[in-house]
Amino acid sequence: MRKLMSNPILGKCLPWVLPILLIVVWAILSNLDVISRKILPLPQDVLFSFRDLLLSGKLIEHIAISFQRAFIGFLIGGGIGLVLGFINGLSSIAEKLLDTTIQMVRNVPHLAMIPLVVLWFGIGEESKIFLVAVGVLFPVYINTLHGIRSVDNGLIEMGSVYGLRSASLFWKVVLPGALPSILVGLRYALGIMWLTLIVSETIATNSGIGFLAMNAREYMQTDIILLTIVLYALFGKLADSIAKLLEKRFLQWNPNYQK
């Protein structure tokens, strides 16, 4: 078994066996007419509509706008979460002042704010970016705070005996010590980012991948709906891979991430 796992080609292929198997089963079932094509279209139909949308340039347009929303929202929400996490992690006065409020707001499901957000911002870009930012903020905040709190006190003490003062202590000891936890928050936030974007794009929008799906529903184009779902799955995987890459880059000192 271990010998099999150490084969590099097999190691790269193994994670994709299950998704490909799923598509094969889908292809067989729908081609044999076991499932109605109105409910589940043929895989090749999905592929054709992918080609058509790609050639017309519409797909790229919608993907680009969705990416833009996700990215800007993530940057704003993640940035605020990170800064709040640092402030509250480093100052107990700030935590006393802010944490209760943050915990109350955190427990409001941010998607429940959609009606209000639509009233505030309309169905333009702001509403989507706002929702993504709110969704991303809390996992980043909580994990940053937890990361800073769990930095080994012995290391901080060592740092102060060895001449590190507040700024250098932060950069050399506190931040690297909190980083594993911050990256967990980042990874979790990436998932929330897609989820929020999908929901907000299907409810109130006139562009983006979610709009593509909602528009297709109006015309019973199940192939396009399915295409958007596959796209979401692939983008989710992409975001996760980026997060993993970051972990590998920044946590190479950690034996758990080596190799």
Add this chain to the structure above:
Amino acid sequence: MSTLKSSTHGVHLRITQLQKSFGEQPVLRGIELDVKPGEFIAIIGRSGCGKSTLLRVIAGLEPSTSGDIRINDHPVDQVHAETRMMFQDARLLPWNKVIDNVAIGLRKEDRHKAEAALDQVGLGARANEWPSVLSGGQKQRVALARALASQPKLLLLDEPLGALDALTRIEMQQLIESLWQQQPFTTVLITHDVEEAVVLADRVVLIEEGRIAMDRTVPFSRPRQRGNAEVAAFIDHILKRVMGITEVESRHEAEDLPYPLKKGS
């Protein structure tokens, strides 16, 4: 004591009437200690006697409740720039390579000092490895190199060898002794191990219930042979004193006087 001497050798450490309490609980009850520049003293005592607290107060990590600690006649109120401390655990930063751990707190242009210190403890070849791949003894050697890289005038050792196996411990003791002989920083070693105290220190100080109960100069020349009968007898004598199995009269004296035992007995 001239200032020139203090800059080339270790510092002069003087502690007078030092008291430290945690809440209502007194831990140190009037410590009097004078450590000459370049002197190596060992502080022994049972756990909970306050010896680690004393070291932390000297390091400036804990404020004293009352009394006075002076390094070269300057009162200690925070972490002193020329003091370095080794802890029981190595406390290496796991996200820094070995060499960067040693160079912590050094200026960029002083990096060669870190390399030299790492060579001194025999780990120059491991400079670019992560601390996680080192053994416990190697980690403590890196911690020692880190302490020495900035050429401290006062080295505080808080049971740094307590967690090591017997062979590694003897190796480390010899290493510490030879490095101290090369650059005689003032050293305060906290230890449970009476043999370690006698082998390494110029003076052995016993703390009991927050007071100095015994202060004895070790009369043997270096390097000290563990197997030597006189050394063994001396160790045994101090061990008995620590355990409280000494003769009734000397025990009685010990409670009142800081220097209860005759030298070389």
